[in-house]
Amino acid sequence: MLVEKVMTPAEKLIKVSPMSSVRDALKLMRENKVRSVIVEKNGESGAYGLITFKNILQSIVAEDGDIDLLNVYDIAAMPAVSVSTKLNVQYAAKMMVNSSIKRLLVIDNNELMGILTMSDIIEVLMESVCND
Numbered sequence: 001m002l003v004e005k006v007m008t009p010a011e012k013l014i015k016v017s018p019m020s021s022v023r024d025a026l027k028l029m030r031e032n033k034v035r036s037v038i039v040e041k042n043g044e045s046g047a048y049g050l051i052t053f054k055n056i057l058q059s060i061v062a063e064d065g066d067i068d069l070l071n072v073y074d075i076a077a078m079p080a081v082s083v084s085t086k087l088n089v090q091y092a093a094k095m096m097v098n099s100s101i102k103r104l105l106v107i108d109n110n111e112l113m114g115i116l117t118m119s120d121i122i123e124v125l126m127e128s129v130c131n132d
Contacts, residue, residue, distance in 0.1 A: 003092055004085035006124050007106045007114035013038050018049065018073035022059060025051050025072050036103055038112065039076040047079030048105055048112050082107040083116065093121050 015038045016025050028037055039049030051072055059075040060067055082105040083092050092104055096118060106114040 001089045001124065002085065003083055003087045003089055003106055003116055004113070006089050006120045007085070007116045008120065009114045010112045013112070013115055015040050016051065016072055018042050018071065018076065018078070020072045022051075022056060022067040022070045022072060022075060026056055026067070029053070036115075038105070038115070039072055039078060039080075041110075042073075045110070048082070048107060049073075049076035049078030050080040050103060050105060051076040052103070080105045084108055085113050089116075089121060089124065092116055096121075 014028055014032045014034055016028055018039050025037055029035065036050055036052040039051055041048050049072075055075045055077065056067070059070055080103075081095075081099070081101055083095070085106055085108050096102065096104060102118045104116045105112065106116055
């Protein structure tokens with residue numbers, strides 16, 4: 001099965017500007033009940049990033065609780081680890097496990113196609129196991 005069949009498409013993802021404040025990113029996460037947001041690329045040849053609760057928590061600890069001193073760009077994983085829509089999910093899962101990553105951006109031709117999460121993969125796995 002290919003990543004494109006399992007991923008959450010880009011249209012459903014929450015995005016934030018790299019110059020937004022960390023506070024704004026946290027508000028977006030709370031309002032949309034998500035644990036990560038996509039950091040938009042800063043130009044045609046720029047890189048997409050990812051900001052997660054973990055990034056935010058680490059920045060709060062590092063800045064002694066003052067997240068207003070930081071922009072999203074300062075703490076986001078940029079470029080985010082990514083895979084192609086045409087990759088077999090098995091390889092994406094192996095990559096996630098080996099690198100201790102819970103989310104992979106799905107990018108083709110430097111354009112965001114979606115995101116693949118551990119939850120997406122587990123859901124497909126459970127469907128296949130329960131339907132056998």
